[in-house]
Amino acid sequence: MDALAITLEKFWSDSSSLLMKAEACKEIANVPKASVIFETSGSTGIPRKIVLSKQGLMVSAANVNAHLKVSAASVWGLCLPIWHVGGFAVPVRCYQAGCRLSIYSGRWDALESAKWLEREKVTHASMVPTQIFDIVKLGLRAPKSLIAIVVGGGQLAETIGQDARKLGWPVLASYGMTEAGSQIATQALEELAQPYCMDRLSILPCWKTRTNENSILEICGEPLLLGELVEERDGEKTFHPRASAWFTTSDRVELDDHWMSISGRADALVKIMGELVSPQRVTQALIALGMNPASFAVLAMPDERRENRLVLAYDAKDSSDWLCLMENYQQQAPGYEQINEAIAVSEIPRSALGKILIDELRNHLSS
Template sequence: MSSLSESSVPPDFWTQPGIDFRLNPKVALDTDGLADFVKTEVGIDSAVIMATSGTQRAGPKFVILEKRALLASAAAVNSHLGLEKEDRWLAPLTLFHVGGLGIFARVHLAGCRVFTVDDPLKWDRTGGDYLAACREHSITVTALTPVHLHDLVIENGHRAPESLRGILIGGGAISETLATRALELGWPIWATYGMTEACSQIATATDPSAAVSGWLPVLPGWKTQTDPKSGRLSIRSDALFSGYVTRNDAGNWHWDRPFDGEGWFATSDSVEIDGSGNLRFKSRLSDEVKSMGELVSIAKLERAIQESGAVGVVFPVPDERRGHRFIAVVEQGEGAFSLDAVNANLAPFEWIDEVIEQEELPRTVVGKIAKGELREILNKKM
């Protein structure tokens, strides 16, 4: 661990115009002419360009995040969380995701100190290096993914550092089992819900117990509405992205602003919103498939595996009779994985049919399970 290097996010980064690429160095993406296109054809001269999480599957798709929107997001987060100059941040996430870059926007506005890992692409699954940095620098605020938190509290049983007053957890669902164990060990979880298009967070709870219920207060500055049938979430804010850039069939850059006439962006998420303005994530609409005539959320099946204390993912496989059947790939743990125990909490049409156990599941650079690699493993076994 070391103090922030000036080369990663220069002091004048947030105030000077320019098009800045924040892309995964391990993924080869064609960006030739993209910066000029955004400046000359789109008319934006101060922005960060990131790739969407689906880029590797569906071809290059870039998200344009204007710096003013990133700073609007940071201001809302700082206000909501009560972040101040006295806070000491640990930034262990990569800068090619908004969860990582957003930390530096918040630090810029709050004027507080930040520490960063030497190589955020490498995560010590024992949690030893992370905890040592927290204690050495008396860290008060940090951010991780649910996979990182699982390694810390389920796999290793680490207690939270005494100096820590908040740990933002985002990038995936937090199971009740994981949240409960983390709270038992004193981890002050701030559960978040957000996306790249929102420049980071849309809803965050500073009450650690909310990580169990899943109900998160919507941040100031965000307008939300849901479709009464599907629960599809639409959002509007000064912190919203400006649009997408893709290549068309002719190989030329194409600008897409996916907003309605009033500036609403329809996400791919289904959520609930209560009368107090709290939001709870239900599922990604794109992850639902039909089985025995019923819609099944893959996210729900994966949460059921997490609730059992295991780490795993679920793949729907076409089935002539049912429409789809479900195969789980789980990581071998200390105890035996019980499929019967998982299915006991699911409806019959949701039951997982088969389990493939792996000694260790591949992970992305931000700690998420690499489902693409696992799909290839599954295809070879079928």
């Protein structure tokens, strides 16, 4: 499917349901009408098919557009694949706002993307952290037309975000997921005047939020998934509707009125020498020291003595001085957050949006 088709009335008036795939889209019969199905694996690598309603996607688009002050005069730039909800949501917002869509074509290139943004006078865009890193690494100045870049699909290191803002790039931290049809919380435009940080995100009005006894976020709202398309043992695909109005995420958060602070994934903390350790926090510390986020991953591996040990898997093709950077980190990190082993790999497995597939990488290192 062409992204421009999503901006047309014909797509929204059609009651058929589509499965979005990289190679081609196809109609699906045994799910609710007027829905869109996205294949996702998050960071676990376990494939799932999430069913979203077209109406829910439109509600999400309306809330995002209002939050970012999008009007009919705006221009949304698309540089993400539309078979992922983060990319699909961009032309949906164009249809909802009645504004123009500009599509970046070809293989991702930071310099070419900056030229495209300036040439097309793009005002709003969604990008993933690796794209922002590439832009900052080249020291590219932002086009004057840009009003907001929503950063999703992973956490952008604060140092990279701060450098991006210094170069004029209006990067806004966001929190969302496929099950929510895109964003749940996003920084406000007013926060662009401050140094970039992930401390507080503004919850979009379409969402009700609460936490359970373990501080895990639960969400309720019209954009929420209808259910999942599950392949049974006999090969048949069956629609499993959502069991409750509320959906429990995998993230620990702190809520304060309409604000949200992300503490991290509940399943990402590991015990090392009796201490709870976040591999994500170690990753952010290494990025802050200058390590390329596209070329390494930190993960916990089982250890008889320490319960778990931290392993740095790095891309063997990367030419940066990772050893020196790791030594700098080791000098300042407490013992339980030290890297215990560094392993060169031929490739860091990632999703199409750049998310590291942790389970796949862990299985590779264990084999």
